[in-house]
Amino acid sequence: MSARTHLGEAAVSLGLLAIGAFVLIDTGSIPAAQTYSGVGPRFFPYLVGVGLAVCGALLAWRALAGGWRAMPPDEGVHDRPDWRAFALVSAGVVVQMLAIGHAGFIIAGALLFVLVARGFGSRRLILDGVIGVVLVSVAYLVFTRLLALSLPAGWLSFL
Amino acid sequence: MDALHALLEGFGVALSLSNLMWGFVGVTLGTAVGVLPGVGPALSIALLLPATSKIDPTGALIMFAGIYYGAMFGGSTTSILLNTPGESATIITAMEGNLMAKAGRAGPALATSAIGSFVAGTLATIALTLVSPIVVDVALKFGPAEYFAVMVLAFTTVSAVLGASPLRGVAALFFGLYLGLMGIDTQTGQARFTFGIPELLDGVDVVVVAVGLFAVGETLYVATYLNRIADRMENFGGKVMMSAQDWARSWKPWLRGTALGFPFGTLPAGGAEIPTFLSYAIERKLTRHPEEFGKGAIEGVAGPEAANNASATGTLVPLLTLGLPTTATAAIILAAFQQYGLQPGPLLFETQPELVWGLIASMYVGNVILLILNLPLVGLWVKLLAIPRPLLYAGILIFATLGAYGLRNSWFDLLLLYVIGLAGFLMRRYDVPVAPVIVGMILGPLAESQFRRALAISQGDLSVFITQPIAAGILLVAALTVLVPPVWRRVAARRAARQR
Amino acid sequence: MHPLRLFGAASRLGLVAATAALLASPALAIDNLKILVPANPGGGWDQTGRALQAAMHEGKLVGKVQVDNKGGAGGTIGLAQFVNAQKGDPHALMVGGMVMTGAIAANKSPVTLAQVTPIARLTGEYEVVVVPAASKIKSMQELVAQLKANPGSVSWGGGSAGGTDHILAAMIAQAVGADPAKVNYIAYSGGGEALAAILGGHVTAGVSGYGEFAGQIKSGKLRALAISSPKRLPGIDVPTLKEQGIDVDLANWRGVFAPPGITDAQRKELVDLVAATVKTPAWQATLKKNEWEDLFEGGDAFKTFLDKDIERVTKIIESVGLVKK
Numbered sequence: 001m002s003a004r005t006h007l008g009e010a011a012v013s014l015g016l017l018a019i020g021a022f023v024l025i026d027t028g029s030i031p032a033a034q035t036y037s038g039v040g041p042r043f044f045p046y047l048v049g050v051g052l053a054v055c056g057a058l059l060a061w062r063a064l065a066g067g068w069r070a071m072p073p074d075e076g077v078h079d080r081p082d083w084r085a086f087a088l089v090s091a092g093v094v095v096q097m098l099a100i101g102h103a104g105f106i107i108a109g110a111l112l113f114v115l116v117a118r119g120f121g122s123r124r125l126i127l128d129g130v131i132g133v134v135l136v137s138v139a140y141l142v143f144t145r146l147l148a149l150s151l152p153a154g155w156l157s158f159l
Numbered sequence: 160m161d162a163l164h165a166l167l168e169g170f171g172v173a174l175s176l177s178n179l180m181w182g183f184v185g186v187t188l189g190t191a192v193g194v195l196p197g198v199g200p201a202l203s204i205a206l207l208l209p210a211t212s213k214i215d216p217t218g219a220l221i222m223f224a225g226i227y228y229g230a231m232f233g234g235s236t237t238s239i240l241l242n243t244p245g246e247s248a249t250i251i252t253a254m255e256g257n258l259m260a261k262a263g264r265a266g267p268a269l270a271t272s273a274i275g276s277f278v279a280g281t282l283a284t285i286a287l288t289l290v291s292p293i294v295v296d297v298a299l300k301f302g303p304a305e306y307f308a309v310m311v312l313a314f315t316t317v318s319a320v321l322g323a324s325p326l327r328g329v330a331a332l333f334f335g336l337y338l339g340l341m342g343i344d345t346q347t348g349q350a351r352f353t354f355g356i357p358e359l360l361d362g363v364d365v366v367v368v369a370v371g372l373f374a375v376g377e378t379l380y381v382a383t384y385l386n387r388i389a390d391r392m393e394n395f396g397g398k399v400m401m402s403a404q405d406w407a408r409s410w411k412p413w414l415r416g417t418a419l420g421f422p423f424g425t426l427p428a429g430g431a432e433i434p435t436f437l438s439y440a441i442e443r444k445l446t447r448h449p450e451e452f453g454k455g456a457i458e459g460v461a462g463p464e465a466a467n468n469a470s471a472t473g474t475l476v477p478l479l480t481l482g483l484p485t486t487a488t489a490a491i492i493l494a495a496f497q498q499y500g501l502q503p504g505p506l507l508f509e510t511q512p513e514l515v516w517g518l519i520a521s522m523y524v525g526n527v528i529l530l531i532l533n534l535p536l537v538g539l540w541v542k543l544l545a546i547p548r549p550l551l552y553a554g555i556l557i558f559a560t561l562g563a564y565g566l567r568n569s570w571f572d573l574l575l576l577y578v579i580g581l582a583g584f585l586m587r588r589y590d591v592p593v594a595p596v597i598v599g600m601i602l603g604p605l606a607e608s609q610f611r612r613a614l615a616i617s618q619g620d621l622s623v624f625i626t627q628p629i630a631a632g633i634l635l636v637a638a639l640t641v642l643v644p645p646v647w648r649r650v651a652a653r654r655a656a657r658q659r
Numbered sequence: 660m661h662p663l664r665l666f667g668a669a670s671r672l673g674l675v676a677a678t679a680a681l682l683a684s685p686a687l688a689i690d691n692l693k694i695l696v697p698a699n700p701g702g703g704w705d706q707t708g709r710a711l712q713a714a715m716h717e718g719k720l721v722g723k724v725q726v727d728n729k730g731g732a733g734g735t736i737g738l739a740q741f742v743n744a745q746k747g748d749p750h751a752l753m754v755g756g757m758v759m760t761g762a763i764a765a766n767k768s769p770v771t772l773a774q775v776t777p778i779a780r781l782t783g784e785y786e787v788v789v790v791p792a793a794s795k796i797k798s799m800q801e802l803v804a805q806l807k808a809n810p811g812s813v814s815w816g817g818g819s820a821g822g823t824d825h826i827l828a829a830m831i832a833q834a835v836g837a838d839p840a841k842v843n844y845i846a847y848s849g850g851g852e853a854l855a856a857i858l859g860g861h862v863t864a865g866v867s868g869y870g871e872f873a874g875q876i877k878s879g880k881l882r883a884l885a886i887s888s889p890k891r892l893p894g895i896d897v898p899t900l901k902e903q904g905i906d907v908d909l910a911n912w913r914g915v916f917a918p919p920g921i922t923d924a925q926r927k928e929l930v931d932l933v934a935a936t937v938k939t940p941a942w943q944a945t946l947k948k949n950e951w952e953d954l955f956e957g958g959d960a961f962k963t964f965l966d967k968d969i970e971r972v973t974k975i976i977e978s979v980g981l982v983k984k
Binding site for chain 2: 026035048059062077082096097120128149151
């Protein structure tokens with residue numbers, strides 16, 4: 001297995017350890033209310049914090065000492081990550097998040113659709129856009145007409 | 160027999176043309192909303208309530224019961240096909256179900272889920288007809304100590320989902336427990352791990368986490384690592400219908416799932432999530448094909464699907480006999496009763512027998528409608544997977560995000576979904592199992608609040624867990640599930656050594 | 660202006676004009692009203708908002724009413740949005756209630772009800788104290804006696820910590836001279852779970868809105884010890900706390916608010932609108948159907964009530980130790 005994989009494993013383990021440490025520290029700031037149970041709002045967080053930290057530490061140790069155990073065979077799947085696709089899919093979600101309030105539910109959803117399809121290698125942007133609009137519009141109608149929930153119409157509010 | 164006679168008259172009510180139509184409308188509508196994550200049966204019924212105040216109560220209630228069932232079923236369809244669970248009760252289904260779909264067995268997965276739901280729903284309705292009063296008496300005996308014991312029992316079966324490396328599985332479990340801690344502490348009202356973000360005060364919804372880990376994480380992973388290598392991973396060959404072997408492997412899980420789901424549904428704090436998870440763990444222990452678990456084993460779909468449908472019926476037991484709503488959906492159905500000036504409870508069976516038995520009969524009918532509606536659609540659903548990959552995954556993300564957004568109209572929920580998706584991506588890349596996260600999130604908060612409630616009532620006396628017979632009994636079973644298998648293995652090994 | 664938006668505005672204008680002409684109603688002072696429900700669909704606030712919408716439509720009081728949901732954190736998320744985004748908007752209302760005053764105090768919300776313009780109190784529900792039928796406690800006096808002797812031995816089952824049920828339990832303790840911080844309150848999520856715990860005898864007593872326990876009280880499975888109304892309610896044979904010597908009354912009220920920064924004339928317009936709305940047959944029918952108590956109080960009277968209520972709720976929440984002073 002590649003050294004890069006082991007580095008990634010170590011990073012994930014340390015991330016877990018960091019979350020555990022954060023939980024332990026942050027638990028101290030939860031106001032400890034007096035209760036009849038004798039078990040306040042801090043007890044379980046402390047347990048979970050310790051658990052996370054111990055798992056993180058053990059995993060980090062294994063990653064550095066030759067890699068995690070019982071990993072599935074890699075078969076070269078992870079050798080050539082396509083970060084452009086990763087970025088396009090991520091951009092889809094982020095753009096939708098930012099646009100949904102102003103541009104509206106349908107436009108934001110269609111943008112997400114186009115970006116994700118592009119991330120997966122589609123080149124028919126216009127066709128993707130049309131399919132996206134149709135799909136999201138159906139969801140929009142279910143929400144607003146059938147369930148009478150209001151969703152941002154945004155730039156299409158004239159409809 | 161009085162109940163039987165009443166039931167027959169109930170069928171007369173349920174099979175009237177207009178009530179059949181309401182049942183059909185409900186089941187169809189329920190399937191539609193079940194498909195959207197975040198939009199569940201409770202919400203749909205709540206929003207339809209004002210519109211139904213003018214139709215006759217029997218018809219409206221039959222429609223609502225249909226929505227409840229239909230949603231359970233719609234949730235499993237997206238779980239299996241898109242790995243995007245629409246309801247919390249169908250998260251477990253996504254695990255083996257989606258793997259089956261990827262192995263080209265989406266048809267049998269959907270079929271076992273549809274038929275299993277039908278079997279479970281029908282059996283549970285029979286149980287509802289016959290044993291309601293007794294079951295309710297037992298259910299009320301469950302207090303915080305008993306529930307905590309049940310949670311402990313559930314935790315002992317967690318090893319079934321830990322995956323290849325127990326350490327990574329436990330790490331994932333703790334991550335789930337941490338996510339479950341976020342929000343306002345139920346017992347003292349203190350905010351925990353909310354980073355000053357008001358949206359986090361209500362905690363993180365388990366459906367958002369499931370959709371983030373499963374659907375968003377998976378989409379990111381496939382885009383980054385698999386898309387360029389293989390043009391298409393999924394196998395679309397394979398039969399649509401279940402083979403004889405599928406039937407042989409499904410019927411026992413259906414029955415076991417029903418036996419788990421129904422009693423859990425009747426428990427006031429039972430719900431549908433824990434029985435589906437327990438059913439999965441049990442099927443994994445009992446299967447003759449342990450090598451298939453993790454690659455798409457039909458037992459892992461059949462059991463949980465039966466369990467969630469049986470529990471949906473089970474929740475109607477305390478609702479009809481006591482007027483006790485045990486889930487959000489049941490609470491809304493109760494509100495629907497009250498809208499018509501009806502108060503569920505023992506008196507309802509006497510004052511409105513036509514309505515109650517009509518409703519019960521309509522549940523038998525509703526299950527048949529569900530089956531008729533869905534079996535022919537299986538072939539159509541499976542074709543969904545033949546959609547070119549860019550469109551398929553774009554569609555999955557549309558479903559994942561729109562449901563999450565629609566509920567609160569908050570972009571924060573989309574951010575949360577993406578952040579959890581990133582975690583899911585890393586977990587997939589480094590072979591950390593995601594199921595324990597879900598299990599931790601479901602069991603953790605319940606275990607904590609029941610534990611603290613039990614101790615508050617006893618004023619800090621830990622002996623409540625062993626002096627109450629039911630709690631002590633369940634804890635004993637939990638201890639045995641942990642202790643017996645290793646001891647058993649050792650004894651068997653020694654015996655084998657002696658024989659040699 | 661974006662051409663599309665211009666088109667939108669034009670078509671909307673046309674629509675409004677058409678509606679106005681169609682109705683030919685002189686009272687149509689507000690043609691477009693937004694009601695914000697600071698909770699997810701389905702709950703009491705949502706029902707209130709949607710019932711107002713229906714009543715305004717049916718009474719032809721407003722051209723178009725739109726209901727928006729923005730749930731979370733006991734209504735404080737919706738409140739913050741209302742204060743920030745709707746500031747100065749004379750045609751917006753927000754549903755709110757007593758639960759919100761509790762949540763603001765408990766969550767240390769940066770935005771409070773002091774920042775919005777009170778319009779009217781609409782409805783309310785009184786709380787009831789119950790014990791299971793099999794309980795050895797027969798009266799409020801016996802419960803109080805046990806509470807005074809050993810506060811920890813009386814476990815109170817009810818809704819979320821810091822909610823109306825918890826507040827009532829603390830007020831009762833305070834009124835009878837026990838320490839409200841010593842109330843052994845067991846919080847349950849949702850009425851069903853609490854009800855099950857009470858019916859099963861797992862807690863000593865239960866507190867909840869009367870409606871939630873009404874069926875069980877009528878069928879004799881629960882014994883109602885006291886109700887939190889100031890006077891006995893018609894049709895409900897339960898003694899009040901006051902007549903049993905406990906000087907507490909509490910209504911889980913709901914009302915509507917307008918954004919900050921509107922003029923007195925605009926405020927009066929909204930108060931008049933809501934006053935006209937509650938007189939419609941549609942609204943009266945809703946009250947009856949949901950068994951909501953009609954507690955309508957508009958404008959200044961509501962403001963006086965609100966100030967007093969916020970003060971006492973905040974105080975009681977502090978006294979049970981939910982907020983660090």
